[in-house]
Amino acid sequence: METLSASGTSIDPVAIRADFPILAREVGGRRLVYLDSAASSQHPRMVLDAMDNYYETTHANVHRGVYAMAEEADRLYENARTSVGRFIHAPDPAREVLFTKNATESLNLVAYSWGRHNLQRGDIVVLSEMEHHANLVPWLALAEERGIQLRFLGIDDAYRLDLTGIEDIVAGAKIVSLTLMSNVLGTMPPFADIARLAHAAGAVVMADGAQFVPHLPTDVGALGCDFLAFSGHKMLGPTGIGVLWGRRDLLEDMPPFLGGGGMIRDVRLDGFVPSELPWKFEAGTPPIAEAIGLAAALEYLEAIGMEAIGAHQRSLTSYAQQLLNDRFGGDLKIMGPAGVDDRGGVLSIAYRDIHPHDLAQVLDQSGVCIRAGHHCAKPLMRHLGVTATARASFYLYNDESDVDALADALAEAGNLFW
């Protein structure tokens, strides 16, 4: 199967799959059908090789050594920062791109450092009801600690953000922090429009890009965000590395998040002076190999082209919506926006009244990996009136045969339970 992107470049998932060693394995004698990339994506050989090569030839701690090999490690690590900056069109990558453990830590960094530095009792923070726990809990903790007020954008019947009265909601807000793509619904809010309103109201704007950045061209300027958080392991990179991009003036003004080695200019027994950006926010030995692996992943994605990857995702999502609807009709509900204009390749499915865990268990027997659970979005689950959903998600190595396998496995589950 080939998908043609708007720019004319095409994706060949079969050829792409050959680059991913894990996708050659079988589960119970069946081909692995991996439909859980929204939880964590797989790795092309070149990412694994980049990390192996680093460990085999160049490993040394960064920012400390004067010997040649340590300098090489340092250069690889800082080059990874530049790659990340280029990938998201950051104006000043060398200063503004911070490496963290994951998107969760990036969001926490902002809540703890920027939040504790800038928010007082009664200050308003605007979130939405479709946020991942990573963009809820740090703010809930801050609300408990210092009495900030949280306001939430709701969700309409079409699974989109309800923007009714948004001017009033963002009025007086200090920060607006929203997902770029819901990990449950696939919904992509009109982020740039919301950011404009938020800025007009004087708020700082943060984007949770964990689901968006792996799948679509990302430009922090076009999005209009002041902070952007995302994870390496959802975009072909290793676990243990995340990114926080922040506007330089905001980062300069923020106190350090974690204290320790690497993040200081001077330490005395009566105080310390933090280092400059970006190291001020990178206490301790950073995930060096992981940064190098992430840079390799970005290189792989860029070679294929983010436009083409985005187009492939839309094409596959559209195919899945149509196939599941044709085959199961009213027995199956997709909890997410119709169409593909403002949604990603994340399909939360309710099939008859089979519990998502039973569904995932039965699908596993067909080698089909989907995720069942609350997807770290319990307030959203409550809004949807469910305790869990079964979620299939797509990436560049998936194609129509994977969607067909999903549909066949769903039919088998139906036979077992009815």
Added chain:
Amino acid sequence: MSGLEDLYREIILDHYRSPRNRGELPSPPAERVEAFNPLCGDEVVVYLQVDDGVLSDIRISGQGCSISQSSASLMSAAVKGKPVNEVRDLIKTFKSMMSIHESHLGTGAGGEDRDGTASQDGEDRGGTEDEGVLIDPEAMGELAALQGVVKFPVRIKCATLSWNALAQGLDEAASAGDVGTTD
């Protein structure tokens, strides 16, 4: 599909589709215990009425997967009307069954690749014998249908959810003075 058939036995599906003792009891006087499985959102509420050392009535509400809901239904049918001491023994026996190593079940249904993982963890084996409870699936009646769950470790918590709630309910009933003896 053999492993799956062990998990979703007909008795289990029957109790899932037509749960027994579904509903609520006025509380008080009944004990009401909620149990959640935070991993998957399963939720079971157990209502129990203890009179003169006998579990005279039990009702189940809540929602969740087939394993959590059928286990609760099977449990309610097995314990209703039984003396509390017998119920406690049954809880112990059931929980032992859920922690026993699958190769000790003697069902001959040892999974291909799951064997390797499980044989590394000898703790479960020891745990079963520590309890001093001998598992005789024959004596467990319909509850034995749930033993296939052991092959799917992530689902064990689903099966034991309602049993933990029942144990807690009995403790609460005992401390409330309704029951004279506890083990």
